[in-house]
Amino acid sequence: MAAGDFLSSIELISPADFAKRKIQSLQDYSILAAESVANLFRKPRYVADMVQQMDMIGFGSLPIVLASVFFTGAALALNSATTLSRFGATTVIGQLVSIGIVRELGPVLAGLVVAGRNSSGMASELGSMIVTEQIDAMRALGTDPLKKLVTPRVVATVVMMFFLTILGDFMGLLGGSMVANFLLGMNAHEYWSNAWQTLVYSDVFMGLAKPIVFGFIVATIGCYYGLSTKGGTQGVGRSTTEAVVAAMILIIMVDVFVTRFLMVVLGS
Amino acid sequence: MATPSLPAEAPLSRSQPPSGPVIVFEDVSIAFEENVVLDGISFTLPHGETKALFGVAGSGKSTILKMALGLVKPDSGHIYTLGEDVTQMTEDQLFELRRNVGIVFQESALFDSLTVRENVAFRLMEEAKTPPEEIEHRVREALRFVELENTVDMFPAELSGGMRRRVAIARAIITQPETLLYDSPTGGLDPVTSTTIVELIIKQRDVSKTSSLLVTHRLQDAFVMASHYFDTKAGHMKPVPPGGKIEAPMAFLILRDGKIIFDGNIEELAHTQDEYIREYIS
Secondary structure, three states: OOHHHHHHHOOOOOHHHHHHHHHHHHHHHHHHHHHHHHHHHOOOOOHHHHHHHHHHHHHHHHHHHHHHHHHHHHHHHHHHHHHHHHOOOHHHHHHHHHHHHHHHHHHHHHHHHHHHHHHHHHHHHHHHHHHOOHHHHHHHOOOOHHHHHHHHHHHHHHHHHHHHHHHHHHHHHHHHHHHHHHHOOOOHHHHHHHHHHHOOHHHHHHHHHHHHHHHHHHHHHHHHHHHOOOOHHHHHHHHHHHHHHHHHHHHHHHHHHHHHHHHHHHOO | OOOOOOOOOOOOOOOOOOOOOOEEEEEEEEEEOOEEEEEEEEEEEOOOOEEEEEOOOOOOHHHHHHHHOOOOOOOEEEEEEOOEEHHHOOHHHHHHHHHHEEEEEOOEOOOOOOOHHHHHOHHHHHHOOOOHHHHHHHHHHHHHHOOOHHHOOOOHHHOOHHHHHHHHHHHHHOOOOOEEEEEOOOOOOOHHHHHHHHHHHHHHHHHOOOEEEEEOOOHHHHHHHHHEEEEOOOOEEEEOOOOOOOOOOEEEEEEEOOEEEEEEOHHHHHOOOOHHHHHHHO
8 A cells, every 4th residue: 555545544533523532432431330330229130140240250260360469479579589688588578478469469460360351351242242233132122231231240340350359369478478488498387477467457458449449440441342342343353452451551550549549548 | 935824813913003103204314423324304104014115235224223213313303113202212211112113133133142042032031021931932932933943942153044034033023013123134145035034024014914114125025025915824925916905015215315215105116207216126
């Protein structure tokens, strides 16, 4: 394609139109997110669909969440040991890994892994249903797709993110323990005792509040991009990619604000 | 094709058919971004009639069906479906109305993760008002109507294109709707399968007295519908005999450049002087 042809094929959008589209997207996303919560208080409630989604999202993501947090915990212990050994403080590895995993790395890693696996899955599934008119068919048959498809996914992701993070945190500590025991020669009891005793209420609260927010982001972003799909199978691919990117970026960004907010609220 | 006749009670037909038009479009316009698709169109679908919509690709035929069901809102104008102005209704209000309007989508739009049984029963299962035995009975009855009772446990991916359309028809008629909307039900099918589908549409029109809008690119399908009726005793369609004792309630509507350029019966279509239409039907 000649440069001229290529340039003429690019759709030029005025800054005003671009801004309008972005604001419209934000509005549509906000409505979807609000409706997904409001539908919890309206009938019908699709409990069976929620359980099915919990199985697909929760148990499906379990191995990769556990593996990623386990190895991150191990790497964190290794890196900390190098620095702490200069000060003769390798005994506090347990505390460092514990705080790092429970407050920050456990929830964020679980969020990113679940986003990579499930935001894409939701976007592609719902996007395919859009392009094959299954969503229109559902509406024509008297069923609200937000109630039937979005709310069960949001509930399932939020609930399962909570439990995945708890299990992930444990695996992260276990990874650190492996390194401390087998590579650094630390006593296991000492490691676990330090790791346990250093945690306070605010650390645990922060570590368990974040996955709820991240789960909500993963599901609503995945569903939003899926239901906004345009342009056939190519559009499904585009929605899938955009959903993963948006969910991951949002998780990392929102993590900062949630951390700061909880630090202020909890006074830690 | 020899199709089985309905049971004596004809449970798929309605007991109290309404009178008056079932769908009315009044000065309806819609544009997608800068592209004006329909520009102030008005037409009426009388009770008991099947109206075939023609027009080139992108002329807004499928959009008309979706607007009639409230799936798409027009930019201006009013649409009355079964007496209700769908342009003024909320989605929750539309769900109730849609119980009385069935639709067969262009590519069937069957839920690919559900079996044929679950697809056909979808609305009844969602409503959760009908006992499981009654649902099973009605699913089998609807599938028997389209001669696919043996596919009840199969998934859509295991069916041919024609079978999927027939399952979509079964799904559309299970609640005995007053109106049916068909979006290219014979598109992409071989002539034999197309004839099977056309015969089912004629059967639904003549046995259940259902009003319908039919989008199609195949003129021959509409001409068959206009010239045949369903003989319940014989169990298949037959040509309408001369003399006017039996009528096939069929009308034609042709769209061009966002406007309706023809709305009438087969006689009027055959005698039109419009060059474009004559070329279109030739």
